[in-house]
Amino acid sequence: MKPRDDRAWLLVLPVFAVVLFSAVLPLMTVVNYSVQDSFGNNQFFWNGMGWFRELLDPTSELGGRFLAALGRNLVFSAVILAIEVPLGILVALCMPRGGWQLAVTMVVMALPLLVPWNVVGTIWQVFARADIGLFGAAVNGLGIDYNYAGNATAAWFTVIVMDVWHWTSLVALLCYAGLRAIPDAYYQAARIDGAGRWAVFRNIELPKLKRVLVIGVLLRFIDSFMIYTEPFVVTGGGPGNSTTFLSIDLVKLALGQFDLGKAAAMSLVYNLMTLLVCWVFFTAMTQLDAAREPTP
Amino acid sequence: MSLVLQDVGLGVPGATVLDAVSLTLERGTLNVLLGPTLSGKTSLMRVMAGLDRPDRGCILLDGDDVTGVPVRRRSVAMVYQQFVNYPTLSVYENIASPLRIAGLPRAERDARVAEAARLLRLEPLLRRLPGQLSGGQQQRTAIARALVKRASLVLLDEPLANLDYKLREELREELPPLFARTGAILVYATTEPMEALLLGGRTSTLWEGRVTQSGPTAEVYRRPNTLEAARVFSDPPLNELDADVLPGLAPGAARLGFRAEHLSLGPPPPGRLGFEGRVSVTEITGSESFVHVDIGAETWVALLPGVVDLPPGQAVQVHVHPSQVMAFDGAGQFVPAAEQPMAEAVA
Numbered sequence: 001m002k003p004r005d006d007r008a009w010l011l012v013l014p015v016f017a018v019v020l021f022s023a024v025l026p027l028m029t030v031v032n033y034s035v036q037d038s039f040g041n042n043q044f045f046w047n048g049m050g051w052f053r054e055l056l057d058p059t060s061e062l063g064g065r066f067l068a069a070l071g072r073n074l075v076f077s078a079v080i081l082a083i084e085v086p087l088g089i090l091v092a093l094c095m096p097r098g099g100w101q102l103a104v105t106m107v108v109m110a111l112p113l114l115v116p117w118n119v120v121g122t123i124w125q126v127f128a129r130a131d132i133g134l135f136g137a138a139v140n141g142l143g144i145d146y147n148y149a150g151n152a153t154a155a156w157f158t159v160i161v162m163d164v165w166h167w168t169s170l171v172a173l174l175c176y177a178g179l180r181a182i183p184d185a186y187y188q189a190a191r192i193d194g195a196g197r198w199a200v201f202r203n204i205e206l207p208k209l210k211r212v213l214v215i216g217v218l219l220r221f222i223d224s225f226m227i228y229t230e231p232f233v234v235t236g237g238g239p240g241n242s243t244t245f246l247s248i249d250l251v252k253l254a255l256g257q258f259d260l261g262k263a264a265a266m267s268l269v270y271n272l273m274t275l276l277v278c279w280v281f282f283t284a285m286t287q288l289d290a291a292r293e294p295t296p
Numbered sequence: 297m298s299l300v301l302q303d304v305g306l307g308v309p310g311a312t313v314l315d316a317v318s319l320t321l322e323r324g325t326l327n328v329l330l331g332p333t334l335s336g337k338t339s340l341m342r343v344m345a346g347l348d349r350p351d352r353g354c355i356l357l358d359g360d361d362v363t364g365v366p367v368r369r370r371s372v373a374m375v376y377q378q379f380v381n382y383p384t385l386s387v388y389e390n391i392a393s394p395l396r397i398a399g400l401p402r403a404e405r406d407a408r409v410a411e412a413a414r415l416l417r418l419e420p421l422l423r424r425l426p427g428q429l430s431g432g433q434q435q436r437t438a439i440a441r442a443l444v445k446r447a448s449l450v451l452l453d454e455p456l457a458n459l460d461y462k463l464r465e466e467l468r469e470e471l472p473p474l475f476a477r478t479g480a481i482l483v484y485a486t487t488e489p490m491e492a493l494l495l496g497g498r499t500s501t502l503w504e505g506r507v508t509q510s511g512p513t514a515e516v517y518r519r520p521n522t523l524e525a526a527r528v529f530s531d532p533p534l535n536e537l538d539a540d541v542l543p544g545l546a547p548g549a550a551r552l553g554f555r556a557e558h559l560s561l562g563p564p565p566p567g568r569l570g571f572e573g574r575v576s577v578t579e580i581t582g583s584e585s586f587v588h589v590d591i592g593a594e595t596w597v598a599l600l601p602g603v604v605d606l607p608p609g610q611a612v613q614v615h616v617h618p619s620q621v622m623a624f625d626g627a628g629q630f631v632p633a634a635e636q637p638m639a640e641a642v643a
Contacts, residue, residue: 185376188347193394193441194368203393207384 033264040258051265062262066269068241069249076245077224080163084220085213087164088171093205095176109169121233124162128234148235152242155235159243162230167223171216178212179205214288218281225274246270297323297358297448299344299481305352306339306505313339314350315505321481323448326472326497328513329485331528336505337485341451344483345372373442373480374451377458379434381426387437388413388422394445412440415474432463439467443474450475452484456491468494489531493517501525523551523628532556532586535596535616539623542569546623549631554620556599561587564615575610589614 034051036044057063091109096102112120128136130147139146148158182204190200228247231237237244237252244252250270254263299321306314314336321327329337342348343355346367354363362370373394381390389396391412395405413419416436426434435455442450452471456464472495475482486492492499492513499513501524509516509525520526527534535556539549546552564570573591580586585604589596589612598614606612623631 183378183380185378185380188342189374189376189380189438191347191367192345192372192374194397195393199397203382203385207382 030264030267033260034268035261037261047261051261052269055262055265055269062266065249066266069244069246072243073225073227073245076159076163076227077221079160080167080224081217081220083160083164084168084171085217087168088216089175089209089213091168091172092175092179093201095172106173109172111169112166113169115166117229118233120162120166121230124158124165124230125234128158150239152239155239155243158234159231162234163224163227166230167220171220174212174216175209178209182208211285211288214281214285218278218285221277221281222274225277297479297481299449300356301344301353302356303353304340304343304350304355306343306348306350312505314343316353317505317507318353319500319507319510321483323481324476324479326476326482326484326495328492328495328497328499329483329502330487330489330492330499331485331502332487335502335528337502338453339505340502341374341453341483341485344449345374345451346370371445371448372451373445373447373449374453375435375438375442375455377454379426379431379438379458381434381437381441383426386423386425387418387429390426390437391418391422391440391444394441398445408444408446409440412444415443416440416470432459432467435459435467439471439474443478446478446480448480450478450480450482452482454485454487457487472497489517489529492529499529501528503528519630520622521630523553523624526553526622526624530555532597532599535559535594537591537594542621545618545621546631546633548625549623550626551624551628552621553624554616554622556586556597558620559596559598559614559616561598561600561604561612561614563613568615568617569621570613570615572611572613575606575608575612577608578604578606580605587612 035046035048037047037050038044051062054060054062055066058067095105115123127133128146128148130136130140130149136146136148145151146154146157148155186204186208187200190204195203226247227245228251231243231245232248232251235243237248241249247270250263250266253259253266301317301319304314304317305312317336317340319327329340331337339348343350346362346365346369349364354361356362357370381387382393385393388409391409392405395408400408409422410419413422416439418433418436418440421429421433421437426437429437435458439455442452455471456467459467468491471484472482482497484495484497486495496513498511499516500510501508501516501520503524508522508528509520516525517529520529530553533556534553536551536553539546539552542552560568571591573589573596576588576590576595578585578587580603582603583601585600585602587598587600587604587606589598591614596614618633621633623633625631
């Protein structure tokens, strides 16, 4: 047996210290808040599981609000995935295979990915304004009534178009990398077989893209499930509550109403849901890998 | 049915890929394309298949010009060095895929797939996915897909290069008869002279995009008519020397060459040509030994039976029979020997 050498722990200790102060202790504070009630003046009263019970009961005020925000968030994630994934694949299929055209395409596509969230929000907030925004004014000029500040449909449209503009490139670049990894012999074999464009996509390209697509869907889902900055800058969660997603609602609850106990309970449940989704995707991905192993 | 290539040329910017290739391939024959990597084997196959259109020359199928006819409208099947199968389709669906596209009725399709699966011993695997198969099974699936199509031109592009030694031997024996029964023109590209000899049939040697020689495999091996054909078709490499070392052996010759199996070790007996040199390295496989000998500026290889263990630097004498020495002129063309007509080489 090899002699034990525990000195390596010394090197890990600083990381533990950082994680302790940046993540574990703040989380414990949240846990602490979630089981208490406060009436200000830094006075706290024990409330047990009360907030959680209320949060998970859809008939209560808090529960109804949470469920509505969760529903909006899931619809938002589903819609942007349904647009960004097929669009990303389509863009990747149309991208040039080399030369200066590829360099130009890559740079143009990487641009939205490099813009900070709040800047993206500001760009679209101005761009889509009905009075002075280039896009908003143009749409209204065509006779279509479009005002994201006053109309829920227009607000949703703006938030979704903004996300598609911001993140489709990511899916497209992932798919492009996946497509480039397919050996030319596959395309040749399909041509010799007489397979059409759709058959090539269905039987060669899509299966070979499966792994990058799983990663792309995972990244986009988690990102959209946690979305805050962009809709907050553009719509502030409105009009009404129509674009109030989970994180926006959480901030309203914690910092707007200063309901620390309710907000703490909500953020813990929110956190657990994100972890659960990550676990499901991780399992799905490893299962996918296992299925590729040859059986003896 | 025959496929004729007339003066076919193909270029990419800055390089010639195929240079005036003329070949005639007959129905039911096995044709080996032998040449090193980048000699144009794959490009030539792509042109034959109709995947690429040649820049010059024409391709005749049974006398009809098919130069511009796309691959879709030709009867071609191809097997690659990589194992190419549809990843989401079962082995059965993979083999059936060309028949499905051709719109064959179900009964006929099932019968053909069953036959191909039987011939390639894939029957127990028909419901698996390609990812669940070994390399040899994946390549047998790809071969079955080419077989069911009953194409009149079957192109095998180094099909065994990615397989291990044992599987390679096994499949090499099975392949030619499988396709010969369909009456197809079989084209088999390889980099290995030994593979060409084991396959038999006809061989065309390729060098830098040109077909340097074409004929029955054994004959091309025995009587290469250019220096390049001799080099391509020699493994270990051809032993070469300048012709002025042996004046009078073949008038007009610039370069002489002979194969490793014709070089013997020891003092030269009467009638044989003797040389002195030093051993540079010895490789022993067990049944035979490759002794590399430095003769002046040249390095020769002697292929000797059994274990011959000589230390590097050892002074040795080697000899070769003049009838085994092939002579080539300045342009690399074969030149007949002077006094005695060159006897048929004894393999």
